Amino acid sequence: MNNHSKSYRLRALSATLALVFASDVAWAVDPFAVRDIRIEGLQRVEPGTVFASLPFRVGDTYNDEQGSAAIRALFALGLFKDVRLETNGDVLVVIVEERPTVADVEFAGSKEFDKDVLKKAMRDVGLTEGRPFDKALADRAEQELKRQYINKSLYGAQVVTTVTPIERNRVNVTFSITEGEPAKISEIRIVGNKAFSTSTLLGLFELDTGGWLSWYTKSDRYSRAKLNADIETLRSYYLSRGYLEFKVDSTQVAISPDKEDIAVTLNITEGERFVVSGIKVEGNYLGKEEEFKSLITIKPGQPYNADLVTGTVKAFKDYFGSFGFAFATVEAQTEIDRTNNQVALVLQANPSRRAYVRRVNIAGNSRTRDEVIRREFRQYEASWYDGDKIKLSRDRVDRLGYFKEVGIETQDVPGSPDQVDVQLNVEEKPTGSVQLGAGFSSAEKLSLSFSLKQENAFGSGNYLGFEVNTSKYNRTVVFSSIDPYFTNDGISRAFDIYYRSQRPYNDQGGDYQLVTQGMSLRFGVPFSESDTVYFGTALDRTTIKPGTNIPAAYLAYAQQFGYTSTNLPFTVGWSRDDRDSTLAPTSGRFQRFNSELGLIGDANYVKANYQYQQFIPLAKLYTFAFNGEFGYGTGLGGDPYPVFKNFYGGGLGSVRGFDQGTLGPRDVTGSSIGGSKKFNINAEMLVPFPGAGNDRTLRLYGFADVGNVYGENDKFDLSVARASVGIGLSWISPVGPLRLAYAEPVRKFPGDRIQKLQFQIGTSF
Structure with a gap:
């Protein structure tokens, strides 16, 4: 063996051992000036990536210490499975073996998760298409998959990883998953409670041992995050009732050998119940101590309530913030008298600096x-x-x-x-919605309504809507557009184009029609943060098309004033909305007033409508809701109130339990023709749905409705008002809020048309 070959092999062995032992191993290799650097084994990696990682360049002096550093740097790239350095005279040869890259990641047997969710989890650990692959990465990915399933209480889930090499040094990675059955909570125990019963405390939890609705709520599936949230709820419950020194001593979670049952045990110490003996304010209150004191919600003599203390501290900070002190600090200090079970509060404030x-x-x-x-x-x-x-x-x-x-x-x-x-x-969130409505009756059987709305069209904040009603007797097509900032000052503009074909309900049927078509334009002017006044006009063309069984009132109006009426009414309205939510309100008030004045055209009239809603939270999960609506219309200049502007009542949004639009005066033919006056009052009590825990998106409600419609020559007479009571289901479904109601009329009169079961998606009352 010649000396050159010995030197060649010694230098390669020196570089390899330097990597293995991660230390500078001194070999008797004479340093030499590098005349050239060659790279062998590259397939996808750019040569520049390798050259940039080498600690030496052509012309530098090479030694074994630099060789060890070069190998460590190249391995640190994560791109190579093997790296060697060899010399050929004064030429340094870098020999690499690239890691295979991931061509595809697939999941077999996964039912609990959507594949896109799992692929995102794999990307988070670095396993995705186009990335280098190694066994350690596959192990991390497998552990992450198991963690995802454990979070879903699938403790028995098994994951098998299969790596299939394919052409061009690539691999397909397949995770075969056997999910098994989810582990369910078989028992939750609270040890140490004396002041409150176990059933009362467990009623606060999101987690439970299951019920008939657990398939929907999954409340019997263990989750560490949910358990932590329940523990905080428990702590808040005690701290808000005077138990200042309450603590959770330990949490024990035991899983059965078959990994299908979980038992949870909480060991707690309640401590003594403390009463507030006094409240003091100390520090700098900007000379407004009395104003700050008025924000204190907890009073001496009451049990210590951490929620009220936290609320007071927040109110203080917010009040400091209204004067520009963004960095104000307020600390609630407690002075505990354990002898008398009393606590004194000291609210220490420092406004800091204005910002x-x-x-x-x-x-x-x-x-x-x-x-x-x-x-x-x-x-x-x-x-x-x-x-x-x-x-x-x-x-x-x-x-x-x-x-x-x-x-x-x-x-x-x-x-x-x-x-x-x-x-x-x-x-x-998605701002487009599809709303569906339906009603059942002996005459119309099934009537459907449909609307397609986009509240934030193209991200512009503008509203676009399209509504269709396919009822047998009332058909509607409406296109609407609203620009909430038509001007920079916040004046809105709304534009509607509509076509309505109406045929009031009657048992004999008929082919007459009351057709209204036209367009409207209105502007909303904000007068305050919560008040908006609306002004507008419309162009209406209403045609009474005669046919069989046409109501005599329509025929008489047409014979006197013509079968076609064209009008240019003016509209004025006002609204105020301070509800905490438009989708599922639990507190706040909503008011709306609309009026229509017809002075130009074939009909002279005035029409007004006022609606008032109030939502009152009675407890954390209980809400009382009230809705009242009143409408009035009359003719002007000696003209009668036009019959095609009549109000209608009954059904959803009015008095449930009666067919839609059938309340009020009737023609001699028996047709419901509406009236110029109406009112309806609705009261609801919303409660948690049994088995749904604290889920606010699914609730039951009981309701009571009363109302009626009156003719132009009739007086408001409560003795003939219709009334109903019933129960319903409220669910914020993926396609919109759904309300299902079953009503039983408690005040009805002969000839009333009853519709006990009704549902609608996208309605409020």
Whole structure:
């Protein structure tokens, strides 16, 4: 063996041992000047990537220490399965073996998860198409899959990884999954409770041992995150009832050998119940101590309530914020008297420094344009920080209805102690909706309605809507468009084009029609943050098409004033909305007034309608809802009130239990023709659905309705009002809020048409 071959092999062995032992192994290799560097074995990796990782260049002096560093650097790239350095005279040869790349990742046997969810989890650990593959990466991916299934209580899930080599040094990775049955909670025990029964405390939990609705709520599936949330709920329950020193000593979760049953045990110490002996305020309150004291909600003599204390601290900070003190601190200190089981509260405040907002940042709006959100802001950049305006801005953005979550936070500006940035974080939701409605009756059998709405068309904040009603007796086609910021001052513009064909209900049928077609234009002018006044006009053309069984009232009106009536009515309206949610409100009030004045055209009349809604939270999960609606119309200038402008009552949105639109005066033919006056009052009590736990999207409600419709010459007479009671189901379904109601009329009269079962998707009352 010649000396050159010995040197060649010694240097390669030196580099390999340097990597294995991660230390500088000194071999008697003479340093030499590198005349050239060659790379062998590359397939997909660019040579520049290798050259950039080498600690030496052509012309540098090479030694074994540099060789060890080069091998470590190349392995650190994660691209190579093997790396060797060899020399050929004064030429350095870098020999690499690339790792295979992932061509495809597949999942077999997965039912609990959508494959896109699993692929995202794999991307998070680095296993995805086009990335280098190694066994350690596959092991991490397998453990991540098992973790995902454990989070779904599938503790018995098994994952087998299969790696299939294919051409061009690529591999297909397949995870074969056997999910098994989910582990279900068989027992939840609370040890140490004396003041409250176990059933009372377990009733606070999201987790339970299962019920007839567990297939929907999955409340009997163990989740560490849900258990932690339940523990916090338990702690809050005790702390809000005076148990200041309550604590959870330990949490034990035991799983059966077959991994299908889980037992949870909570060991708690309640401590003594403390009563507030007094409240003091200390610190700097900007000379407004009395104003701050008026914000204190907890009183001496009451049990200590951590929720009220937290609420008071927040109210103090918010009030400081309204004066520009964004960095104010308020600390609630407790002075405990264990002898008498009393606690004194000291609210220590430091307003710190006043600040102004440097920048308002928005994150999370991938679809909605920035300007749609920013125009709702009342806190402006480069102005003093105002906590009230920031809260109002957040509420206005939330009321747009475009986002699942809206959060706002302030961030310090490094190097500028008197500045803050306001960060608004939103999570978008689909703003298009399909609404369906149906009703059952002996005459119409099944009537359907359909609407397609886009509340945030193309992210512009504009509304587009299309509605169709296919009822046998009432057919409607309406196209609507609303621009909420037609002007920069917030004046909105709404435009409607409509076609309505109406045939009031009668047992004999008939082929007559009352056809209204036209268009309307109205503008909304905001007069305050919660009040908007609407002005508009419309062009109406109503035609009475005679036919069999036409109501005598329609025929008499047509013979006197003509079969076609063209009008240009003016509209004025007002609304105020301070509900906490438009989808599932639990508190707040909504009011709306609309009026229509017909002075130009073939009919002279005035028509007005007022609606009032109130939502009152009675407890965490119980809400009382009230709705009242009143309508009035009359003719002007000696003309009668036009019959085609009549109000109708009965059914959804009115008095449930009666056929839609059948209340009020009737023609001599027996047809329901509506009237010029109406009222309806609805009261509802919403409660949790049995077995659904604290799920607010699925609730039961009981209701009572009363109302009627009156003719132009009739007086409001409560003795002839119709009334009903019933129960219903409220569910915020994937296609919109669904309400199913079964009503039993409790005040009805001969000839009334009853419709006990009704449902609609996309309605409120």
